[in-house]
Amino acid sequence: MAKVVLKQVTKEFNGQQVVKGLDLVIPDGSFTVLVGPSGCGKSTTLRMIAGLEQATGGEILIGEQPVNDLPPGKRDVAMVFQNYALYPTMSVYDNISYGLRNRGYSKKECQVLVEEIAEVVGLAPYLKRKPSQLSGGQRQRVALARAMVKKPQVFLMDEPLSNLDAKLRNQMRVELTSLHKQLGSTFIYVTHDQVEAMTMGDQIVVMNEGQIMQVAAPMDLYQEPDNLFVAQFIGSPAMNIVPAAEREDQVWGFRPEKALLRHAGVSSVGHADAMDMHGHIVSREILGSDTLYHVETDKGRVVVKTDTESLLDAGSAVHVTVPLSSIYVFDRATGKRIARAENGVRQQILAGGVV
Amino acid sequence: MRQAGLTAWKTVEWLLLAAVGLIFVFPFLWMFLTAFKTMPEVYQFPPTWWPESWQFQNFEIAWSSGPFLTYVWNSFLVAAGILVLQLLTGVPAAYAFARYRFRGREALFGLTLIALMIPAQVIFLPVYVEMSHWGLVNTLWALILPYGASAFGIFLLRQSFMQVPDEVIEAARLDNASEWKIMWTIMVPMAKPVLVTFGLFSFIYHWNDYFWPLIMTNSNEVRTLPIGISMLKAAEGGKLWNVIMAGNMILVLPILAIFFFAQRHIISAFVYQSK
Numbered sequence: 001m002a003k004v005v006l007k008q009v010t011k012e013f014n015g016q017q018v019v020k021g022l023d024l025v026i027p028d029g030s031f032t033v034l035v036g037p038s039g040c041g042k043s044t045t046l047r048m049i050a051g052l053e054q055a056t057g058g059e060i061l062i063g064e065q066p067v068n069d070l071p072p073g074k075r076d077v078a079m080v081f082q083n084y085a086l087y088p089t090m091s092v093y094d095n096i097s098y099g100l101r102n103r104g105y106s107k108k109e110c111q112v113l114v115e116e117i118a119e120v121v122g123l124a125p126y127l128k129r130k131p132s133q134l135s136g137g138q139r140q141r142v143a144l145a146r147a148m149v150k151k152p153q154v155f156l157m158d159e160p161l162s163n164l165d166a167k168l169r170n171q172m173r174v175e176l177t178s179l180h181k182q183l184g185s186t187f188i189y190v191t192h193d194q195v196e197a198m199t200m201g202d203q204i205v206v207m208n209e210g211q212i213m214q215v216a217a218p219m220d221l222y223q224e225p226d227n228l229f230v231a232q233f234i235g236s237p238a239m240n241i242v243p244a245a246e247r248e249d250q251v252w253g254f255r256p257e258k259a260l261l262r263h264a265g266v267s268s269v270g271h272a273d274a275m276d277m278h279g280h281i282v283s284r285e286i287l288g289s290d291t292l293y294h295v296e297t298d299k300g301r302v303v304v305k306t307d308t309e310s311l312l313d314a315g316s317a318v319h320v321t322v323p324l325s326s327i328y329v330f331d332r333a334t335g336k337r338i339a340r341a342e343n344g345v346r347q348q349i350l351a352g353g354v355v
Numbered sequence: 356m357r358q359a360g361l362t363a364w365k366t367v368e369w370l371l372l373a374a375v376g377l378i379f380v381f382p383f384l385w386m387f388l389t390a391f392k393t394m395p396e397v398y399q400f401p402p403t404w405w406p407e408s409w410q411f412q413n414f415e416i417a418w419s420s421g422p423f424l425t426y427v428w429n430s431f432l433v434a435a436g437i438l439v440l441q442l443l444t445g446v447p448a449a450y451a452f453a454r455y456r457f458r459g460r461e462a463l464f465g466l467t468l469i470a471l472m473i474p475a476q477v478i479f480l481p482v483y484v485e486m487s488h489w490g491l492v493n494t495l496w497a498l499i500l501p502y503g504a505s506a507f508g509i510f511l512l513r514q515s516f517m518q519v520p521d522e523v524i525e526a527a528r529l530d531n532a533s534e535w536k537i538m539w540t541i542m543v544p545m546a547k548p549v550l551v552t553f554g555l556f557s558f559i560y561h562w563n564d565y566f567w568p569l570i571m572t573n574s575n576e577v578r579t580l581p582i583g584i585s586m587l588k589a590a591e592g593g594k595l596w597n598v599i600m601a602g603n604m605i606l607v608l609p610i611l612a613i614f615f616f617a618q619r620h621i622i623s624a625f626v627y628q629s630k
Binding site: 050051052071072073074077078079081082083085086087088089090098099102103146150 | 520522523525526527528529530531532536540541544545547
């Protein structure tokens, strides 16, 4: 167990900066998720922590020890790769014990440790098989076992679930989180999937273009995004962005579930402390418990999420009302979050539904 | 109708394959049959297919007409020694070409490919002079050392090492494996079909090689099997074809045996594998 600290870490490939001065503290025992669109530098960051890439600048510490010049095998980290990266010519047993043997464990010690881990991940009956004789989920377990058996200070995972089918992915998600609780080690997990990030992490690092956009716990990230990027990246469907009333240099954002959708015929509730838009429904997606309406309004296209109790048809003219208390204000030029539209006074107002 | 056409096509295909097969097999068959004939029967016209009586003593005559055991042992030492050296130099070279980025990599690899195109006959004179300077002419070393690195082997292994996913090597690095260990415990086992194929090519080539031992050796202690058999011909005035063929049988038998056991690997080296 150890905390991981990045100090002004940069990485250049062919003169192009892909990681730009990262400062990050990953607390001991945390499940930290690096999330962001492809090319944001999250995998490169993970690989620098692993030692598979050399940082161009800055310092990386694992525990209290600077590791910049340590080779991967000496950093006391273990990594799980997206495509498992098992040794195809070795049996499951040899795959798991390879790292131990290279660290000088005796055959006897290896056997005890491998069998113990195989029991934990449910691989005991398959130890003699080759990876090609296993299913995707089983291979994933071998990759996990190979990492776990070394009892590393830090687990690094690079999109480990993206090669699995949806059902198995959900199952492994739960297993990984409980594994984290059980081991108590530091987990650093890279994904582009914000659902994975939100459900698994206790600290989420949102990255974009080689920079950290925000570091926060999942719900804080959702409720208090620091900037437009995070606001739009976290949450599905994404936050709606519309021009701010009166101020040219600002934009407003609101979550699709915070808006109220009304038939144009229904008389306006007429709230001074709410934003009102007129428009018509362009399309409707019924997801089961929820419905998404894509509405073309006078301020641009927005998405509204409601329950499925009363449905409006595509083409209907509607009002979209958003309480000012649910509106986020951002600087148009920098994308920085300013404050809520309504200054602190939270009014009880209907939100989220069809009237 | 369509079924009949298909069957007819299959038949043609089989006939063609059989014809080609026969072209390749016939010399072997003729060697085999001749090795068991008597001398008059060899020259008989029209020739007989099947030996009238099987002359096993042809093998005895061939074997006892020179130090054949020494020849066989020398041939084996040379072919095996070359193969071991070629693997010791070729595996690291191929690993470096496939996996490292270094200044001059492309140029060096280009040089390797050029070496692939130069036949031994072009450079034998300077190599001979070199060997004679080192006092190695008429030793087994003169047969082994000049072939210690194989451009073909490096090329073949590099292609196969390039197929190994980066992550597998990175996983091994995280498992605290040294580069040397990665090379021999991860890369080499993954390239097994290619290694076996290359090993066979190299072994057969040097087992059968006539040219190089001919110029580098001049005494029986270091001569190899092909030279021994050619001396059979010289000694007997080129007339005793049955004995010469018996000698040739002795030459090819070990190769055929190895080939028979390694067939599976050769096929998998040349057939695209999906995993």
